[in-house]
Amino acid sequence: MSSLIILKNNYLSYKCLLIIIISFLFLQSCKDNAKTVKAETATTDVEINEDSISKIEPIAIKIEKKVTPLTSLKDTTFVRLADYSDGFEYDLRYATNNNFLKEKVYDCAECYTRVKTVKALLRANEEFKKSGVKIKFYDCYRPNSVQYKMWKIVPNPQYVANPVKGSIHNKGGAVDITLVTLDGEELDMGTDFDFFGKRAYHDNFDLPKEILDNRKLLKSTMEKFGFWSTRTEWWHYNLQGTSNDPIANFKWNCE
Structure with a gap:
């Protein structure tokens, strides 16, 4: 127990x-x-x-900008040319003081125009590249309000289109251009952009052969793709079928 x-x-x-x-x-x-x-x-x-x-390391975020294909847009729609090709050069003079007005009339440098003009420019530029050159722009579409600014500075129809009637620039069918090599060197066209004198005339053949050849290349190629020239300005080209388009005052954003 x-x-x-x-x-x-x-x-x-x-x-x-x-x-x-x-x-x-x-x-x-x-x-x-x-x-x-x-x-x-x-x-x-x-x-x-x-x-x-x-001290925090920034994170790089890539934002893809969606661009509507030209084939999905109406021919009269305004688009930014640089969104559809990086094969052009630009020297948009009216966004600077380096122009015959001696005054900046664009808030910022952009090249917009209507879809039908863009299509023709893209085809023309591909043709130019076969000769080792490409298009450089001095001016593209111009809002009608800017046309009024220009008219106020120089109210002379010999140099500036009357804004009431409008310029084809105001309709998205005109461009002011020259040619540069694929490395960006300008071809000699005999005068600067917006030189108002006989030396800038297409029918002035009293010029060195190099200049005449350069102008001929520019003119013949642009005409091949539906543009016509202005006799007194070697740089100015209008797309056929745009002269009756409505005057526009579309304004692009400056970022």
Whole structure:
């Protein structure tokens, strides 16, 4: 009987010891978890200020600009030429003071025109590239409000179209251009853009052969793709079938 009592007492002692050990381990685990939570909180609880923001490496995000295909647009729609080709050069003079007006009349330099004009220009430029040259633009579509600005500065129909009647530039059917090599070097055309004198006339053949050849290349190729020239300005070309289009005052955004 005494042996049973001793055995029972030992069993109770072991049971108490086991409970103590389990309790100790449980408390230790809770303590470790508390440290982990505290550590995680400490890493996220950071004061954000201008100095810390300036040290953050910027992430480059490429935004794809969707351009509607020309074939999906009406021929009369205005589009930005650079959205449809990177094969042109630009020197848009009326966005600078370097022009015969001696005054900037565009808020910023952009070349917009109607879809039908763009289509013809793209074809012409591909043809020019076969000869090792490409088109460089001095002027493209011109809002009618700008035509009024130009008329106010130089109210002479010999140099500026009357804004009431409008220019074909105002209709999205005219461009002022020259030719440059594929490396961007301008071909010699005999005069600068907007030189108003006989030296700029197409029918002036009293010029060096190189100049006459360059003008011939420009004129014959543009005519091949539906443009016609102005006798007194070697740089000016109108697309056939645009003279009766409505005068526009579309204005592009300057970013």
